[in-house]
Amino acid sequence: MTTRAVKSTNHERRLHPLPVRIMHWINALAIFIMVGSGWKIYDDDVILGWLHFPDSLVIGKWAQYGLQWHFFGMWIFVLNGIAYLTYGIATGRFRKKLFPISIRELLTTVSDALRFKLGHDDLTHYNAVQKILYLGVMTVGILIVISGLALWKPVQFSELANLFGSFQTIRVVHFLCMAAIVGFLVVHISLALLVPQSLVAMVNGGPTVDDGAPPEVNPTH
């Protein structure tokens, strides 16, 4: 028996288990395809008069290629997303990593960050801002799929489409979700580059963590 196998029976795992790493990078690829091709589709009928994505940044030279990539990438994004959410809920990873969120910690982290004090000594612990950002981007990820479904099938799923209002409203919601994801990515990628060991951890799994007992058990519960 190898050392790692022994460790795993003792509930010692990597910070990012293999399934999480695989799903993370599949998701990265899917988002790359969806955003690039989505920009191409957007350009054919812009929502904001001043915003037009340059041809050099979009995926697909012609409208049909942008559409082909988008309706190809959607399967990767949705199937991988479902797998990720199921995994996160079923294994308790979300509960352990993202909860509880303390308001006091949130305020401290924000004020620290504004003074450029970025605590990153412990990769295994997410601070309150990280927790909120990860939960937020997951919510946006779900909303972008729902609005996308309503955009794709406003008649077949007219009940869903009606929840948003008009067809153009759905487009705006879908667009704002994209903007939120891209905004998240700017922060996410910048910080990953500032703290390279976090990037390495998403490749090799990072430090081992004791998975046996949930951290910070609140005795009053």
Added chain:
Amino acid sequence: MLRTPTPSFFRPRKAVDQRVLTQNRTLVHDINRRNVLRGAISLGALSMLTGCDVSEDNSVQKVLRTVSAWNDRVQETIFRPNHLAPTYSVAEVVKPPRFNAYYDIEDVKPIDGGTWTLGLAGRIENKQPWTAQQIYALPEQEIIIKHICVEGWDYVGQWSGPNLRDFLQRVGADLTAKYVYFICNDDYTESIDMATALHPQTILATKYAGDRLADPFGYPMRLRTSTKLGYKNAKWIRAIEVTNDFRETFWSKQGFNWFAGI
């Protein structure tokens, strides 16, 4: 809505410029050799670096079109044959309708309604051609529905004309056949699945907002269905064929999704 300078299926297509690819061949090879970019990421990244588009690469197109064909089947499965699209009030109708074609409105070649006939072919019992007068004498159905373009814009239009299901029954068409195929005066072809052809909101439109269709919008007869994207609604129809054979159509040949349901 602003017209953008990017390539669009609304404007006439020009041949794709391959020079960038040729000029940057060394760069492309260099990147490949260093194996910096792998898999599908490299596809998008290369298109950014060189301005060329790997989407046009044969093997990439094969994958993308296979997925598009799979999406056709998915759309066929989720199609609700009797689910009606939202309808709107007369006050919301946009006049005139918005023009769309693969060429500009000035290039529309008007049809002489006096000599025009509608040809019928395929799995239809009575293939006698129809004159415009005969078509106009049929009972009319009016629908006020949204036209949604694949580009993202939409408008409310008020269309009337014979219901397609009624018309197909009248000429003895095989309603169990798979496709209804439209051949148009401007060499445009479009086809729809039979379920869509039989949908209650699918008509052969001859009028817009109560008036005879104007030339740019399909006079003397066009298709209007509430369950497809704009480009499926063939204008200036000159023949209808009911068939079990799938044939690529004007836009699907160029890589647009064939089913194009909404």
